[in-house]
Amino acid sequence: MRDGLGDMARAMLSNASPDPGPNAHNRHKESPAMPSLNLQILVAACLGVLIGWLTGTLPAESGLREGVLYASNLLGGIFVGLLKMVLVPLVFTSIAVGVANLQAHHQVHRVWLTTLVYFTATTCLAMVVALVAANIFEPGAGLSLDLFADAMASFEARQLTMPEFFQHFFANLFQNPFAAFADGSILAIVVFALFIGIALVAGGERYRNILVLLQELLELLLRIIGWIMRLAPLGILALLVRLVAEQDVALLGAVGGFIVLIFATTLFHGIVVLPGILFLATGRSPLWFWRGAREALITAFATSSSSATLAVSMRCAEENLQVRRGIAGFVLPLGATMNMDGTALYEAAAALFVANLVGIELSFAQQMVVFFTAMIASTGAPGIPSAGMVTMVMVLQAVGLPAEAVAILLPIDRLLDTVRTAVNVQGDITGSLVVQKFADGDPRD
Numbered sequence: 137m138r139d140g141l142g143d144m145a146r147a148m149l150s151n152a153s154p155d156p157g158p159n160a161h162n163r164h165k166e167s168p169a170m171p172s173l174n175l176q177i178l179v180a181a182c183l184g185v186l187i188g189w190l191t192g193t194l195p196a197e198s199g200l201r202e203g204v205l206y207a208s209n210l211l212g213g214i215f216v217g218l219l220k221m222v223l224v225p226l227v228f229t230s231i232a233v234g235v236a237n238l239q240a241h242h243q244v245h246r247v248w249l250t251t252l253v254y255f256t257a258t259t260c261l262a263m264v265v266a267l268v269a270a271n272i273f274e275p276g277a278g279l280s281l282d283l284f285a286d287a288m289a290s291f292e293a294r295q296l297t298m299p300e301f302f303q304h305f306f307a308n309l310f311q312n313p314f315a316a317f318a319d320g321s322i323l324a325i326v327v328f329a330l331f332i333g334i335a336l337v338a339g340g341e342r343y344r345n346i347l348v349l350l351q352e353l354l355e356l357l358l359r360i361i362g363w364i365m366r367l368a369p370l371g372i373l374a375l376l377v378r379l380v381a382e383q384d385v386a387l388l389g390a391v392g393g394f395i396v397l398i399f400a401t402t403l404f405h406g407i408v409v410l411p412g413i414l415f416l417a418t419g420r421s422p423l424w425f426w427r428g429a430r431e432a433l434i435t436a437f438a439t440s441s442s443s444a445t446l447a448v449s450m451r452c453a454e455e456n457l458q459v460r461r462g463i464a465g466f467v468l469p470l471g472a473t474m475n476m477d478g479t480a481l482y483e484a485a486a487a488l489f490v491a492n493l494v495g496i497e498l499s500f501a502q503q504m505v506v507f508f509t510a511m512i513a514s515t516g517a518p519g520i521p522s523a524g525m526v527t528m529v530m531v532l533q534a535v536g537l538p539a540e541a542v543a544i545l546l547p548i549d550r551l552l553d554t555v556r557t558a559v560n561v562q563g564d565i566t567g568s569l570v571v572q573k574f575a576d577g578d579p580r581d
């Protein structure tokens with residue numbers, strides 16, 4: 137198998153570099169799509185369902201059944217454990233490096249302020265779309281999976297009212313970073329990473345070595361994620377064998393509804409919300425944008441990687457949509473790392489889907505937790521295929537949902553990653569136009 141994720145990681149790293157340099161486009165051109173892993177995961181998912189179904193037909197006291205379930209439990213546990221293993225360092229390094237990326241761009245304050253306001257506002261809108269749709273259509277509702285019974289045992293204790301939520305939220309924001317790392321307190325890690333990133337920006341050259349070290353650490357982690365993803369077919373197979381063998385197969389109907397919901401809401405964001413913002417801000421039509429940006433959108437769809445698409449996005453923005461190099465070079469690399477509308481939308485909707493599936497109704501306060509953690513998770517996810525799956529664990533855990541539920545999401549993730557990555561990239565390119573308009577004048581200048 138080709139080292140596709142390794143290439144993606146290198147593309148991501150050059151994206152995260154404080155100085156992409158004049159040859160950045162050439163470096164990104166080398167990043168390929170990963171059809172082989174796509175196919176492996178699809179085949180593994182089918183095999184997992186088949187083996188699981190066959191195992192489910194065996195008598196309960198059968199030794200073969202026990203052996204298959206034991207092995208799949210072991211393998212699936214290792215795979216989920218590996219995903220959890222990289223979560224904390226990944227969130228820390230990708231946010232610190234993402235913030236430190238600001239120092240490379242000698243832009244006025246208005247540029248980065250407009251960029252951050254735009255990123256935050258569009259990500260929030262995407263999650264509002266997701267949460268409203270998930271509350272109306274309730275994907276996965278009515279189906280309770282005993283598979284998660286153990287993991288759910290502690291759920292009751294973690295339910296929070298709104299005042300309690302804010303109390304916990306603010307109390308947990310500032311912590312000893314080492315304790316936060318050890319406990320996996322993601323919010324505290326994010327705050328610490330933001331401080332580090334801002335200090336790196338303020339210190340400039342003085343801290344260049346630390347920034348390089350963090351970039352290297354991020355590259356290292358992406359390499360490890362590449363290895364973990366090689367295990368994904370096996371992990372998914374194992375998790376699905378156990379899932380199907382122990383459950384009724386009505387799951388597929390629920391997953392089918394969820395897939396339709398995700399496609400519909402992601403497309404709504406890409407066809408209505410983002411073009412609406414573009415039109416209101418710049419007066420440009422959706423058709424004009426589509427003609428200028430389609431190369432990048434199709435590349436994003438095919439590669440499922442915002443970072444691998446960056447070179448194409450830059451060319452589309454500069455050559456077709458007349459975004460000046462200074463603005464495109466600031467907004468697009470930062471956006472490829474930190475601005476993921478499609479990912480945020482997906483993670484918010486997926487958390488509600490999992491809650492419905494395990495038969496738990498999330499209160500308004502808990503949905504607010506989902507809202508904030510999905511926002512942080514999408515910001516912390518690097519622009520590589522299935523990165524959202526790694527940070528999805530954080531959203532699930534924030535409201536006490538079982539991390540093992542990624543077993544249900546992973547087999548369909550490659551499919552959903554196509555559209556959400558295209559919308560991620562669309563959000564970045566739209567952002568470069570909006571920022572140019574507000575911070576720098578007319579985009580046609």
Ligand code: ASP
Nearest residue numbers: 441442519520522523524
């Ligand atoms: N594949 C997405 C991207 O590169 C990230 C994700 O997994 O949501 O933008």
